[in-house]
Amino acid sequence: MSEQPFVVLDNVAKRWNGQLGVEHVSLDIEEGAFVALLGPSGCGKSTTLRLLAGLETADEGRILIDGRDVTTSAASDRNLSMVFQSYALFPHLSVAENVVFGLKVRRVPRAERREKLTRALTITGLIGYEVRKPGELSGGQRQRVALARAIVAGQRLCLMDEPLSNLDAKLRTSVRKDIKKLQQDLGITVIYVTHDQTEAMSMADKIVLMKDGHIQQVGTPSDLYNKPNNTFVAEFIGAPPMALIASEALAGFGPSKRIGLRAENIVLAPEGTGRMTCRVSESEFLGAETLIGLEHEQATGLTIIRPGLSPMTVGQEVGITFDDADLHIFDASGNRLVS
Amino acid sequence: MNSHVNLERRRQAIYGWLLLTPAMILLSIFAFYPSIATLWSSLFSRNTRRRPSEYVGGENYSDLFADPTFWLVVKNNLLYAGVTIPVSIAIALAMALWANSKISARGFVRTAYFTPTVLPMIAAANLWLFFYTPGLGVLDQIGGLFGLPTVNWLGQPETALWAIIIVTIWKEAGFFMIFYLAALQTIPEDLKEAADIEGASRWTYTRRIVLPLLMPTTLFIMVNALINSVKLIDHLFILTKGGPSDASKLILYYIWEMAFAFFDSPHAAAMTIMVLVVLGVVAAIQFFYIDKRTHYQ
Numbered sequence: 001m002s003e004q005p006f007v008v009l010d011n012v013a014k015r016w017n018g019q020l021g022v023e024h025v026s027l028d029i030e031e032g033a034f035v036a037l038l039g040p041s042g043c044g045k046s047t048t049l050r051l052l053a054g055l056e057t058a059d060e061g062r063i064l065i066d067g068r069d070v071t072t073s074a075a076s077d078r079n080l081s082m083v084f085q086s087y088a089l090f091p092h093l094s095v096a097e098n099v100v101f102g103l104k105v106r107r108v109p110r111a112e113r114r115e116k117l118t119r120a121l122t123i124t125g126l127i128g129y130e131v132r133k134p135g136e137l138s139g140g141q142r143q144r145v146a147l148a149r150a151i152v153a154g155q156r157l158c159l160m161d162e163p164l165s166n167l168d169a170k171l172r173t174s175v176r177k178d179i180k181k182l183q184q185d186l187g188i189t190v191i192y193v194t195h196d197q198t199e200a201m202s203m204a205d206k207i208v209l210m211k212d213g214h215i216q217q218v219g220t221p222s223d224l225y226n227k228p229n230n231t232f233v234a235e236f237i238g239a240p241p242m243a244l245i246a247s248e249a250l251a252g253f254g255p256s257k258r259i260g261l262r263a264e265n266i267v268l269a270p271e272g273t274g275r276m277t278c279r280v281s282e283s284e285f286l287g288a289e290t291l292i293g294l295e296h297e298q299a300t301g302l303t304i305i306r307p308g309l310s311p312m313t314v315g316q317e318v319g320i321t322f323d324d325a326d327l328h329i330f331d332a333s334g335n336r337l338v339s
Numbered sequence: 340m341n342s343h344v345n346l347e348r349r350r351q352a353i354y355g356w357l358l359l360t361p362a363m364i365l366l367s368i369f370a371f372y373p374s375i376a377t378l379w380s381s382l383f384s385r386n387t388r389r390r391p392s393e394y395v396g397g398e399n400y401s402d403l404f405a406d407p408t409f410w411l412v413v414k415n416n417l418l419y420a421g422v423t424i425p426v427s428i429a430i431a432l433a434m435a436l437w438a439n440s441k442i443s444a445r446g447f448v449r450t451a452y453f454t455p456t457v458l459p460m461i462a463a464a465n466l467w468l469f470f471y472t473p474g475l476g477v478l479d480q481i482g483g484l485f486g487l488p489t490v491n492w493l494g495q496p497e498t499a500l501w502a503i504i505i506v507t508i509w510k511e512a513g514f515f516m517i518f519y520l521a522a523l524q525t526i527p528e529d530l531k532e533a534a535d536i537e538g539a540s541r542w543t544y545t546r547r548i549v550l551p552l553l554m555p556t557t558l559f560i561m562v563n564a565l566i567n568s569v570k571l572i573d574h575l576f577i578l579t580k581g582g583p584s585d586a587s588k589l590i591l592y593y594i595w596e597m598a599f600a601f602f603d604s605p606h607a608a609a610m611t612i613m614v615l616v617v618l619g620v621v622a623a624i625q626f627f628y629i630d631k632r633t634h635y636q
Binding site for chain 1 (some may be wrong): 393510527529530533534535536537538539540543547548551
């Protein structure tokens with residue numbers, strides 16, 4: 001028998017009163033992987049996570065964790081931990097009590113409990129905060145308490161539901177690194193829900209991009225960036241997003257196709273030699289570079305990246321050019337055509 | 340610059356006093372002044388035609404301590420409070436936990452529990468009078484089906500106070516449930532989910548998470564229940580009038596009786612003052628001692 005993946009979702013569906021939650025979700029996750037469930041609000045990524053956690057029950061399909069069918073198991077029988085978006089810390093319990101709550105419930109002996117607590121607090125840098133209540137901690141500290149609670153029991157699977165969305169931008173970047181390091185040090189499998197593509201790209205080994213309850217693409221960050229399955233993936237991944245051009249605007253691509261192009265592959269052409277002529281609509285200075293937004297009747301999202309501070313006059317007409325090898329070609333319904 | 344700041348501060352102070360004034364006037368007229376007047380009149384003897392009122396100091400108080408009815412009333416009230424407060428709180432909590440869970444007809448259950456509170460006290464007392472009436476009453480009708488003898492629940496000293504206690508619990512539990520229900524709805528759903536994932540049973544979750552988070556509400560309800568237990572009078576008018584032989588007489592009813600049936604207002608005043616002092620002390624203990632061990636969100 002070939003080696004079975006650690007977590008398997010097999011054609012899982014969940015509906016509420018006939019309204020679609022998720023459908024046809026099939027996914028294999030290897031042990032030790034960092035998987036991001038990515039997508040816009042309402043795409044079903046949180047539902048998928050809650051189905052895995054056992055907080056919701058699937059209407060169809062099977063869920064296997066570590067080779068065991070847990071489709072109908074209670075949350076507590078699935079041997080996993082979870083970090084909630086709101087952290088879900090118990091407000092009347094101290095940091096230490098919050099972290100060992102699960103161990104106490106599962107009747108772990110006191111000595112072992114203390115040892116595991118110390119380890120979890122050391123890893124998350126919370127030593128010295130044991131007796132504080134969650135209300136006396138900053139957002140970042142609360143977030144670490146939630147992490148400590150998730151790792152203290154040593155479960156091999158940890159689910160995270162947008163754990164960074166309540167932190168400010170600066171803290172988010174540093175906690176992102178902490179979580180990734182934690183996952184690698186402990187060798188645990190993390191399934192991480194986020195709507196922030198930067199988070200998913202920077203942390204995950206594998207990204208599952210969802211929309212309207214369906215999986216759009218599963219792959220490594222570079223797969224999603226370099227070989228988007230469809231125009232939704234193309235426009236969702238990357239900042240600035242991929243530009244889409246109607247094929248009629250370019251010679252030699254036939255009718256009713258859409259052509260994708262990343263900002264870094266577009267260059268300004270000397271006057272009169274460009275493949276397309278656009279009008280400058282905005283200049284956005286970001287420090288190391290300036291993004292120049294371009295307007296064209298048959299294209300959306302055209303942007304050029306220019307190094308340093310180099311704004312251009314709004315309304316100016318410019319010619320652009322690009323290499324055919326950098327183009328992504330989609331059919332009329334938005335699916336990638338293999339070139 | 341400096342005068343500017345002073346002016347602003349004065350404006351704030353005036354604003355604050357303006358906001359305080361309505362409550363201060365109302366409380367002074369209807370609470371502070373009557374309390375002080377009561378204290379004052381409790382120190383004077385009764386004004387009769389033959390003997391005008393004169394200052395007697397603590398004599399009214401010592402009279403009360405020597406009065407066996409006073410001690411009976413105190414004992415009755417302690418029993419009444421000691422049973423109604425914990426039992427109605429426990430029932431309220433149980434009802435709230437049930438009415439807050441995912442059951443069908445949740446709205447109906449909540450309304451049904453709250454109905455006794457909406458009924459006017461006098462109407463409720465009359466309703467229970469009908470339940471308790473010997474021979475005709477619902478209780479006796481049901482008892483009769485099983486061949487039990489007729490009991491005059493309100494008419495015999497052994498059961499009269501207990502009959503009153505049951506009416507009070509019936510009436511208060513629904514009222515307290517509303518507070519618990521409101522408090523339960525402020526507990527975020529994901530605490531339950533987090534506890535589920537950690538493997539906590541429903542009972543563990545309730546005991547370790549829900550009950551501690553409900554403590555502020557419990558404290559509030561306890562203070563209210565205590566005050567209610569001393570305030571009860573209208574049921575007694577309808578159901579027992581304190582009888583038989585003072586078996587169901589409670590403090591406020593006794594005070595009323597003294598003041599308006601025996602026209603002995605100095606003794607009534609003295610007793611009122613004692614009630615105020617005891618209530619004040621208990622409320623202070625509840626708020627300062629239990630408060631410290633309570634988590635507020």
